[in-house]
Amino acid sequence: MSEADPEITLETYDKHQIKIPKSIATRSAIINMMIEDTGDVNEVVPLADKSCTLNIMNRVIEYLKKHAEFDNTGADDEVINEFDKEFQEQSDEIIFQTILAANFLDIKNLLELMCKKVADEIKKCKTPDDIRDRFNIRKDYTPEEVEEVKRAHPWIYDKNAK
Amino acid sequence: MQNPGHVHRFCKSQSVEIKNNFDENMILNLSDILHEILIYLPAEEIGKVMSTCRMIYAISNSEHLWRRLAFRDFPPHLSVWDMSNQDSTLEWKSLYKKAHTDYINLRGIYAIGGCCKRLQALCTVYRFEVDQRIWREVPELQHPRFFAVAAELQSKLYIMGGMQGAFERLRSSHCAAVLHSKIYAIGGDNLRGALSSVERLNTEQGKWERVADLAGGLDNNKNVLDSVERYDESIDKWTVVTFMPSPRVCMQLVSVSGRLYFAGGFDEMLQRTGAVESYNPSSGSWKNMASLNRDRGSFALVALGGVLHVIGSKPDQSGSKCSMERYNYELDRWDDIARQSIEGGGAEGKWIPGSDYFHSCRAFHSFML
Numbered sequence: 274m275s276e277a278d279p280e281i282t283l284e285t286y287d288k289h290q291i292k293i294p295k296s297i298a299t300r301s302a303i304i305n306m307m308i309e310d311t312g313d314v315n316e317v318v319p320l321a322d323k324s325c326t327l328n329i330m331n332r333v334i335e336y337l338k339k340h341a342e343f344d345n346t347g348a349d350d351e352v353i354n355e356f357d358k359e360f361q362e363q364s365d366e367i368i369f370q371t372i373l374a375a376n377f378l379d380i381k382n383l384l385e386l387m388c389k390k391v392a393d394e395i396k397k398c399k400t401p402d403d404i405r406d407r408f409n410i411r412k413d414y415t416p417e418e419v420e421e422v423k424r425a426h427p428w429i430y431d432k433n434a435k
Numbered sequence: 436m437q438n439p440g441h442v443h444r445f446c447k448s449q450s451v452e453i454k455n456n457f458d459e460n461m462i463l464n465l466s467d468i469l470h471e472i473l474i475y476l477p478a479e480e481i482g483k484v485m486s487t488c489r490m491i492y493a494i495s496n497s498e499h500l501w502r503r504l505a506f507r508d509f510p511p512h513l514s515v516w517d518m519s520n521q522d523s524t525l526e527w528k529s530l531y532k533k534a535h536t537d538y539i540n541l542r543g544i545y546a547i548g549g550c551c552k553r554l555q556a557l558c559t560v561y562r563f564e565v566d567q568r569i570w571r572e573v574p575e576l577q578h579p580r581f582f583a584v585a586a587e588l589q590s591k592l593y594i595m596g597g598m599q600g601a602f603e604r605l606r607s608s609h610c611a612a613v614l615h616s617k618i619y620a621i622g623g624d625n626l627r628g629a630l631s632s633v634e635r636l637n638t639e640q641g642k643w644e645r646v647a648d649l650a651g652g653l654d655n656n657k658n659v660l661d662s663v664e665r666y667d668e669s670i671d672k673w674t675v676v677t678f679m680p681s682p683r684v685c686m687q688l689v690s691v692s693g694r695l696y697f698a699g700g701f702d703e704m705l706q707r708t709g710a711v712e713s714y715n716p717s718s719g720s721w722k723n724m725a726s727l728n729r730d731r732g733s734f735a736l737v738a739l740g741g742v743l744h745v746i747g748s749k750p751d752q753s754g755s756k757c758s759m760e761r762y763n764y765e766l767d768r769w770d771d772i773a774r775q776s777i778e779g780g781g782a783e784g785k786w787i788p789g790s791d792y793f794h795s796c797r798a799f800h801s802f803m804l
Binding site for chain 1: 464467468471472473474476478479480481482483484485487488489490491492532535751789
């Protein structure tokens with residue numbers, strides 16, 4: 274490994290070690306900060322968030338590497354979109370864990386990508402009941418409260434609100 | 436840095452399971468993430484999400500979120516709001532609500548002005564209520580006009596130019612467009628002939644400024660042109676980008692999802708046509724679409740929520756009435772839709788990206804029903 278781009282060792286939440294080039298690792302603002310804090314590229318960087326398991330981190334790193342490649346080669350938007358779209362197609366569990374990890378690691382474009390995916394899933398639901406079913410949210414409203422929420426926000430609910 | 440030790444898993448086997456024993460940090464984290472998701476949804480969808488459960492309601496009721504939504508959906512209002520919000524007495528959510536309500540009240544297709552049989556200009560304005568499929572009268576114009584053009588900017592409707600009578604006009608049959616929150620008036624004619632000038636309205640100062648003239652020669656010898664020109668604001672220049680498969684004048688043009696749609700107008704023999712074509716600027720390709728049910732010369736083409744509508748035309752010899760057709764993308768055909776017609780036919784309109792129903796539209800060439 275060249276001196277300009279030394280290898281960084283990350284320790285995942287489930288205690289696995291991953292080696293990646295510094296130029297990739299520093300795409301996470303948090304990892305970048307931790308490396309600068311210690312000032313030593315040989316020190317292991319622990320990822321203390323529960324979302325940062327080996328499985329999820331491998332996916333995050335795949336994303337970072339691919340996007341570093343896109344940036345270096347000046348890839349077409351079409352190519353990038355195709356990769357991003359494929360990257361979004363995951364189980365809910367992986368999507369939510371990736372969102373948590375991207376949030377923790379402060380990787381803005383990955384966070385945005387995955388949040389858009391969830392937003393798209395919400396858009397597919399026609400009613401609040403559909404959303405509860407889709408995301409398994411427990412309804413804790415009483416029917417009166419539902420009415421109150423609707424009364425307070427008629428401008429959102431009634432498309433013909435005047 | 437966030438406190439990573441307090442992040443709980445909030446999804447378990449494809450589900451969001453919110454634990455009852457979460458602490459403050461976790462809620463902070465959760466609300467951050469929920470905000471990141473909600474920012475990609477339109478207001479109606481956020482309403483649905485808000486009525487799923489109490490905690491999500493509390494999180495999505497945040498001022499911070501509505502401030503971001505206001506910046507996203509109503510940027511033009513913000514300078515005003517920011518000034519009046521210095522004492523922080525205004526809430527972002529209520530500001531958003533006001534802008535949103537204004538917008539909903541305005542949406543519809545507008546038929547503005549026009550003229551009756553004896554070339555007498557009209558002040559009347561009608562709005563097409565999409566749900567009920569009827570035209571309703573709304574407040575009148577101050578000056579009667581026909582052959583005027585309309586544009587929508589920052590939830591307001593602008594009407595400009597046109598004619599009051601056959602010999603009173605500075606600019607008519609021109610075209611209005613909105614680019615980067617500025618209204619442009621392009622081409623058209625005055626009493627002396629065709630204009631190649633383009634003006635831009637500075638809404639803050641209420642003044643018109645001249646910008647680059649059209650590059651391709653405009654039709655002063657009554658030749659029908661087939662060139663399509665594009666204006667690049669950064670270099671203030673028009674360039675010819677393509678040629679229409681069928682040259683025509685007075686056709687109507689709208690853009691929907693990155694495609695330009697050309698409909699109707701008068702062909703090279705100055706006969707009315709019902710031909711419809713679409714142009715994809717990124718690939719430079721043209722596509723023929725189903726022709727209108729009726730040949731239309733002076734009429735309106737508007738995209739209502741992305742769906743093409745044509746409205747009105749001067750009645751031909753058979754005396755067909757002002758009517759409305761809607762394009763069916765699936766079957767590639769035009770369906771007749773309006774139940775009731777109005778006095779005043781053709782129109783021109785604009786569509787707000789990202790929104791469903793808001794249109795300006797002008798009427799000219801009209802007739803008594």
